[in-house]
Amino acid sequence: MNNYKTKKVFLDQGSAADIIYGDAFDRLGLKESDLKPYRGTLVGFTGGRVSVRGYVEIPTAFGEGEFFKKFQLKYLVIASRANNNALLGRDTLNKLGAIISTSHLTIKYPACNGKIGILRVDQEAARGCYLKSVALYGKKAAKESHRITGIFTQEDLRPQPLEETKSVRVKDKILKIGSRLSKNQEDRLITLLGDNLDLFAWTINDVPGIDPSVITHKLGIRPGAKPVMQARRRMSEEKDKAVQVETNKLMKALFIREVQYPTWLANVVMFREANGKWRMCTDYTSLSKLEETWRCMLIVKSPMAGDHGEDLKEAFAQLRKYSMKLNLEKCSFGIQGGKFLGFMITSRGIEVNPDKCKAILDMKSLANV
Structure with missing residues (x-):
């Protein structure tokens, strides 16, 4: 030593x-x-x-x-x-x-x-x-x-579950930014966000869709797979109302349409997010012949705080090029670390979310064998 x-x-x-x-x-x-x-x-x-x-x-x-x-x-x-x-x-x-x-x-x-x-x-x-x-x-x-x-x-601080953010007014909209920014960094970030407010979807009707020549999402069903029709599942009154609200939103935006589906049929599953709102998903358990499903998530990570503005500009340019919109409720800007797909993103890279391993970290060593 x-x-x-x-x-x-x-x-x-x-x-x-x-x-x-x-x-x-x-x-x-x-x-x-x-x-x-x-x-x-x-x-x-x-x-x-x-x-x-x-x-x-x-x-x-x-x-x-x-x-x-x-x-x-x-x-x-x-x-x-x-x-x-x-x-x-x-x-x-x-x-x-x-x-x-x-x-x-x-x-x-x-x-x-x-x-x-x-x-x-x-x-x-x-x-x-x-x-x-x-x-x-x-x-x-x-x-x-x-x-x-x-x-x-x-310098070696383990990541907390999520850096605190604060709400700021950008023109007539409210966005979330990091609470540890300097006054100069905050002013520049707010200006940049104000110049790109058109990239945010304030309602589901603000999402125009992506040209199919760029990308098309479909369920990759394996040839020869037998159709599966799940039995209807009953939900609580609160969940049933949330399903109706979410379904009406999607139909109004022309994201989905009503069809008579006598073969393939899957229930929706409702779960409450951290912000208290309901999320509606499709239960693909019985449709296990599918090849893959995915969710599109985005993170813009800069090695230096001074470069973050330029990195955001580049990301915004790509979003605008392909008519992609950002979900306001899922966006935070100028933060030093936070949750992303169940992990923690910090200056050190991708780490385990301490919330998910708290029980193991707090476990005491055996006193007797």
Whole structure:
């Protein structure tokens, strides 16, 4: 660690943090100026909170020679006393590709050359560490592991479910933009949106349709597939009214028409969106011979905030060229991150939506086996 050969490193597959304990920070040649601020909270296995001095990034190497692997790791630095110098959590062990055998006190991992590296623990030293920990804190505390509930720094901030937006008036319309824009960025964005208000569909009648020579959507039914007629499903009164409203909208816009369909027949399915409104979809469960279905979604992502205006102009030009319209209720502009097709889009790229894995992230490590 930090070019020092480090002993007494505890490997904890139940911990979400890498930790440097007590005076090991000084013995690794690190200074207080190397620490970066940490705004999160470190929670022990028993639920107690642990004071964190900050975090530090240092190189950490495993193995030697042809089995050498090296990573730049982030360690939380805590003042708590411990018989170990450091702790490596599950993220680092996963990055290493480590397979741990506690009964053999051995770690195996894939080396860069395709061979298998092996790290063996000194059994006598490991037992000595445990006995000293028991003497210091008691048997229960000696087994305590840690998990992290906070974050590292602003640069590494994990994405929140959705950045807050605010409503702004653009001419006579209301649009949603990011709440973290500077005054100059906000003014330029509002001007750009005002010049392209014709691209928004304020009602379903504002959607002219796309020329069939550009694209045509159809159900790709496999030849020889047997027709399926689903039985009618009864809905609640609220859902039934929502179906009537949505159907009338589509018929009025000439998106659909009424036909007598004696062979293929599928029910509609209603589900409530996050904004509280109903969405009507078609149940293709029985029509499983279809090749594919899709929804058209669009994201304009810019590597630099200053380039976003030009990127939006290019996207708007393409939309106008093919007579495509944007759904106002689905649009947000100038945001730094948010939900998209069930994932989170941030400056780092595409990530898992934390809402969808909250239960797993909050799961505590097993106390007993």
